[in-house]
Amino acid sequence: MTEIMPNITVRGPEAPRNIEALDPVFTVSNLSVFYGDYEAVRGVDLTIGNREITAMIGPSGCGKSTVLRCFNRMNDLIPGARAAGSIMYHGEDLYGDHVDPIEVRRRIGMVFQKPNPFPKSIYDNIAYGPRVNGMKGKMDDLVEQALTQAALWDEVKDKLKQNALSLSGGQQQRLCIARAIAVRPEVILMDEPCSALDPIATTKIEDLMQELSRDYTIVIVTHNMQQAARVSDRTAFFTAEVDEQSVRHGRLVEFDETSRIFTNPSDKRTEDYITGRFG
Amino acid sequence: MAILSTPASTVRLASQGRPLKEHLFRIALLASLAIAMIFLVVLLVYVVTQGWSRLDLNLIQNFPSLRAVNAATAGVLSGIMGTLWVVALTALMALPTGVLAAVYLEEYADKTKWYNRLIELNIANLAAVPSIVYGILGLGVISRGFGLGPSVITGAITLSLLVLPIVIIAAREAIKSVPPSIREGSLALGATQWQTIWRQVLPASVPGIATGSILALSRAIGEAAPFLLLGAATLVRFNPDGLDSSFSVLPVQIYNLITNSRPEVQVVGAAAIVVLLAILLLMNSVAIWLRNRYQKRW
Amino acid sequence: MAAQHPATAPGTGRSLARSRPRYGEAIIKALLLAAALVSIATTVGIIYSLVEPTIEFFQAVSIGQFFGSTNWGPLIKPATFGVWPIVVATLEITLIAIIVAVPLGLAAAIYLSEYAKPGVRKFFKPVLEILAGVPTVVFGYFALSFLTPLLKDIFPFLNLEAKNALSAGLLVGIMIIPIVASLSEDSMAAVPNGLREGSFALGASKMLTSIRVVVPAAFSGIVAAIILAVSRAAGETMIVAVAGGFKSIFTFDPTNEMATMAAFIAQAGAGDLSTGSIPYKTIFAVGSLLFIITFVMNWFSARMVQKYREVYD
Secondary structure (H helix, E strand, C coil): CCCCCCCCCCCCCCCCCCCCCCCEEEEEEEEEEEECCEEEEEEEEEEEECCCEEEEECCCCCCHHHHHHHHCCHHHHCCCEEEEEEEEECCEECCCCCECHHHHHHHEEEECCCCCCCCCEHHHHHHHHHHHCCCCCCCHHHHHHHHHHCCCHHHHCCCCCCEHHHCCHHHHHHHHHHHHHCCCCCEEEEECCCCCCCHHHHHHHHHHHHHHCCCCEEEEECCCHHHHHHHCCEEEEEEEEECCCCCEEEEEEEEEEHHHHHHCCCCHHHHHHHCCCCC | CCCCCCCHHHCCCCCCCCCHHHHHHHHHHHHHHHHHHHHHHHHHHHHHHHHHHHCCHHHHHCCCCCCHHHCCCCCCHHHHHHHHHHHHHHHHHHHHHHHHHHHHHHHHCCCCCHHHHHHHHHHHHHCCCCHHHHHHHHHHHHHCCCCCCCCHHHHHHHHHHHHHHHHHHHHHHHHHCCCHHHHHHHHHCCCCHHHHHHHHHHHHHHHHHHHHHHHHHHHHHHCCHHHHCCCCCCCCCCCCCCCCCCCCCHHHHHHHHHCCCCHHHHHHHHHHHHHHHHHHHHHHHHHHHHHHHHCCCC | CCCCCCCCCCCCCCCCECCCCCHHHHHHHHHHHHHHHHHHHHHHHHHHHHHHHHHHHHHHCCHHHHHHCCCEECCCCCCEECCHHHHHHHHHHHHHHHHHHHHHHHHHHHHHHHHCCHHHHHHHHHHHHHHHHCCHHHHHHHHHHHHHHHHHHHCHHHCCCCCCHHHHHHHHHHHHHHHHHHHHHHHHHCCCHHHHHHHHHCCCCHHHHHHHHHHHHCHHHHHHHHHHHHHHHHHCCHHHHHHHCCCCCCCCCCCCCCCCHHHHHHHHHHCCCCCCCHHHHHHHHHHHHHHHHHHHHHHHHHHHHHHHHHHHC
16 A cells, blocks of 8 residues: 555544545536637546545646636636536536526635735735625624634734735735635635645645634645645546547546545556656 | 867857947947937926026916016916816816726726727727817817817816826726736635725726826826817916816917017916926826836735 | 634525625626727717718818819918828928937837846836926927027028928927837837847847847837827827928928928817808818828727737737
């Protein structure tokens, strides 16, 4: 088992979690994503379990971020982008005609690759989400709660009025997580949330994700295999494949419990990727 | 073999001094900017010396006159007041319209649609239409067509249409400089598109919009040609008292004064130019300061 | 850290449909579009204001006389309507202006884009902006009362008239330097650095790289800048009205006083002509001609800018 990946610690038997029964939040079937005529991702089947951390890994250009952005319909913002197949969210078609993408994004939060705090105070960054969702008045408790949950409260409680851009990169990213939490989403999507951070800040975010997974369903896209192994319950491995017309498409290769993906993958391509022979 | 290899002693990486040509080229380039600057300095010094004897309070307190006997005390009060009226109304009309149009083009318009490309091309084109043609629009449609006559409101509408493309172009630049990540962050929290624009994009682009607006309004303040067609050509000897009042503007009064044959009257014109340039330099400095202060915040 | 959060139950019960109507968004979008359409309305308004009186003008004055004669005097009696003198004056002043502005503006652009250190840029950019912000009536004054007497002293053999096309053209040239410079600089700045580095790697000097690589790569932007500057020069009114004068004699000699199309419009429009009269309609006929000329140039220029933006964006 450990011979394949001697350097990777898998969150496995030491931290046992009952992940046998999959309580689905998202059920993705035969999802393809197009940008204009180009099919960026083809035929993905995937299930995201409730209050689990699901990691999506794979080489660049494999479509993992594209799939992630379908979960809160951020892809709608790109002209010409469209999804085929289906994504069911608690049994409701996420791309159904009646569905309001804004309502979707209120329910499903997102944290981006590069920390993107608003050029406003720390307080206003947190309060922004609730405000645009119709909350009025002071929201000190809510701000404190969100910052506490994001493990940032102690560092910023004395400077809530300060501009968020004055924080360090790692603090900014935790602020963005707090900002997402403040609208009380059910799911948090994270698009390579640590790729712009140093190792210490990365560790803090990873610890935070573990904490958050008690209350939230988390889907994380990462370049970093060790990170996927450390934090996630299940892992989806994507790769880019060239079809008969020599067009590249992102494909889902394998989706399984993280411990199995990293110790005993069933697909040769997964094994090659995680052992560093490819990618 | 020996012939093909370069003897080590002849290879020199050290600079031999840049060739003369390179230096001359650089100096010629720099000279072009120097010419522009020297020209500005000479222009400023010239108008100040020409107008010096009449740079007094009478200039901004009294009404104009083309008679040499009044040249020692005549002023351009009605022109200053007319400019204030017209430019204030222009700001009220052109700035909101221009910012809204810019928001449409940057945030809503689908660039692949022909009509949006047409609007864009049309704005670039309008920005370069000669100002005298706007005068024709004002004369033919607004003044005589709508029957508003040679009034303050006619002047203000005409001037608004003239500066609108400039405001739109500047506001678009400012909106464009707000990074897309801010919009994504807001939308991902469930904000609507307009909430995102109103609460994130516009506040972040205020400095840029302000800079562009100041520059557009300073263009408006210096504009004379369209007013020649709008009845502002005469030396009005009263201040405007309403939207339907007849009026003159400072640049048109300057035009009348400097083209007068009497040197004493021309001096009043030169002094009025100093006033006009002082206002514009002040506005330009504020705009440049604003831009440098708020540049690159991300 | 053990929060009781989230207070709301997982979204199973709640639908993803719109929770409350958002008519506001649609109204706002319509409002924004309306603001953008003001620009279209302006163009339509300009064309509308020009077309009718121009047609009426050509019902009274034949196109043959308008384009076939070199006598221009619509405001005097007997009125003559041969447009060539003011067209030639416009071309001549534009030509003088371009001769001044293209070398100076391009040199300024190359310097700012390729040579200037940030500090130097920060100093010279505002100089160009202030130059662009000087009202043209001020340039007119400078041409009339400073430049013309100066040229008379230096070149007495030219026999400059008190108002003349030469001084006016030179000042129009200075006026359009910022247009040439800033648009050219934009297009040079858009040239990818890889091209420059490729040239430097081959051992080319900065001068060669600027002239042989950057300028050709930015060519369409530079042409757009020059076309726009030509259009500005052709339509400039106050400089020519003050320093070029209103006489319309058919001549190519720039030492003479001569009225351009814009100057004629200003002169005729400033007099209180009665709405139906032929002289009044002449304003619109000449206006149409000026508008068409500048419109075509602007359109070309805007299209070229749109193109180079597409290439490098």
